[in-house]
Amino acid sequence: MSLAELICPAGTPAALRTAVDAGADAVYCGFQDATNARNFPGLNFTPEELEASVAYAHARGAKVLLALNTYPPAGKVDLWRQAADKGAQFGVDAFIVADMGVAEYIARTYPHIRLHLSVQAAASSPEAIRYYCENFGVKRVVLPRILTIPEIREIRKEIPCEIETFIFGNHGLMVEGRCSLTNYLTGQSTNLDGVCSPASDVEYIRHSDGSMSSKLGGFTIDSFGPEEKAGYPTICKGRYTVPHRTDGYYAFEEPISLNLARLLPDLIDAGVHAFKIEGRQRSKSYVRSVVSSFRNAVDDIRAGRTADIANLVALTEGQKQTQGAFATKKWR
Amino acid sequence: MPTDTITNTSRPRPVQPVLSHMACRAVQPLLSRVVKRIAKNHETMFNRLGAHQTTDFLIDPIEFPFALHLRPDPENLIFRAVPRDAAPVAGAVIRGRFKLLLELMDSEEDGDAAFFSRDLEITGDTEAVVRLRNALDDVDGSIAEEAADLFGAPGRAILRRLRLSYNATPKTGMQQ
Incomplete structure (x- = not known):
């Protein structure tokens, strides 16, 4: 053993x-x-x-x-x-x-x-x-x-x-060791600066219906319903709308x-x-x-x-x- | 700096303004004493706040008739009860049930988990909140118990009763 x-x-x-x-x-x-x-x-x-x-x-x-x-x-x-x-x-x-x-x-x-x-x-x-x-x-x-x-x-x-x-x-x-998604929105690197989704670029906004949006670098990357559990504000776990999925879906990974x-x-x-x-x-x-x-x-x-x-x-x-x-x- | 601009169903319960102001006046002497002692006992805690020592935090226990204004500046420490209708514009807002906020302060609950479950709401400057969380998390022991100890046996009894009362109450979270 x-x-x-x-x-x-x-x-x-x-x-x-x-x-x-x-x-x-x-x-x-x-x-x-x-x-x-x-x-x-x-x-x-x-x-x-x-x-x-x-x-x-x-x-x-x-x-x-x-x-x-x-x-x-x-x-x-x-x-x-x-x-x-x-x-x-x-x-x-x-x-x-x-x-x-x-x-x-x-x-x-x-x-x-x-x-x-x-x-x-x-x-x-x-x-x-x-x-x-x-x-x-x-x-x-x-x-x-x-x-x-x-x-x-x-x-x-x-x-x-x-x-x-x-x-x-x-x-x-993702591609562990070489993820640059966070660079894309914030200019900060997971692998070079040691930070994924830097807190200074993250913002949470609550809406009047009880839902909450998370934003990174000014871009909305997810929105959670009033009763829905939340995840980290990372691009790889963001939820996105595309022409064939207008309800928003986790394109990469789920929280x-x-x-x-x-x-x-x-x-x-x-x-x-x-x-x-x-x-x-x-x-x-x-x-x-x-x-x-x-x-x-x-x-x-x-x-x-x-x-x-x-x-x-x-x-x-x-x-x-x-x-x-x-x-x-x-x-x- | 972004602020909490939107209201929803998880807002604090409405309270008559006059009651809120009276409650603030009643607790203020206690808060001042507590924050001075905690700051004295844990001077190094402020290092983790960096530039956010001068950020205004609004800590909002949703079932209380008031919110708490914290500016963790060791040179000019502010910790005061404020009626919600007279709260300052805050750099960051931290909102949840009082017991949760107490347990987060003492690292008895995990902030990320409370955020995932939506029991904890943060708005405004996220970095400020992360720094405050990390500063508090590096404190050994219980800040709540230190505060209670300041008032001797009555203080400890009140804290014990407070914890018991929450433990006996079903958790309803933010969505109520």
Whole structure:
């Protein structure tokens, strides 16, 4: 049986402490800049906060993984290098990277620190993953959420590193690592600036009938009826009218969250080493609920018991959940 | 800066203006004391607000006879009860049932989940709201209990009774 480590999100030091106390094996987090893919206002860690947080986690037997999982634009790579330097200085247990240049810098400068390949790198074939392992010493790959469990099992047989898969949270696939939809309306990039649908470009408007519209960069991208559950204001989950669908429909994806609670035994059996919970932008309440639920589930499975999985649907986007591509190639 | 310009069925319940003004006057001394203590105990919280330290937030518990005006500027902190008919033009409005707002402040509920369920309504400057949420979320412990502690055993008893009363009341959310 694989280790089935639980990798948990933290957007603030308080969330990191909450995750550790709730049973995280490792917590991933980032600095307050474009070096990570959750560069949201008021979120993330100062260097001083990261240093103290690493000490807190290590004192309790948990690891800290530093997300440096965006792509440095030309002329700005020093920001990523300095972030790696600080992370190494503070004793983080691994770096999560997407860009080859960042991976190369860390592999050369800090060969004793583990490198994990971010989902942002979109490495989904054994050949691509092996390339990262052989050239940068990558120890773990976070697989894109586009693979079935049988496909994961086959990949595992052909790669020399550990596998981490998402098990809960935001389900926004697109071309992972290279999504530029948000640039289209806001000029800000998910992969270069670390922010999808920047809050400064988002506006919610309530109408007299109780419905609500969400706008991004001045464009309406969805409208929810008075009783309808809402989702994030992202273009990929927007609802659009076209000549043959004048009622508006989700052209790309629906507001929905991934929840693989019932697939955990199959994932462990397929050789997945670590389970990732998405949600650095979420609250301590979310972290506490989701981490403790999955902690109990993983412990039950490892002990040979049937997992008692709490109902987490209230925390999902649009209050809907899916097993996505893990269960079937077509999940709409 | 965009503001909440549209009314709907989830608006706060109508209250006689005179009652609203009286309620504001009654609670104001308590609010001033509470906000000064919380600000003193959690000075670093303001860092996460960035430029939005000077944004005016209108926090609107829909079942209350008044709303709350917050300007989280550590140099000139404002937290006051305001009749809705005299509320300032706010940069951001946060609206929901009082218990939900209390639980969001203490990170007992998740803001995104409350937004998905439509129990929480935000309008105006979304970045300001996100920054406020993240600032509050980095506070360890319960702000509500800190506030109650200021008033000793009576304060704690009131908070306990308030929570019990909401727990005994079926949730009706915003759509009522």
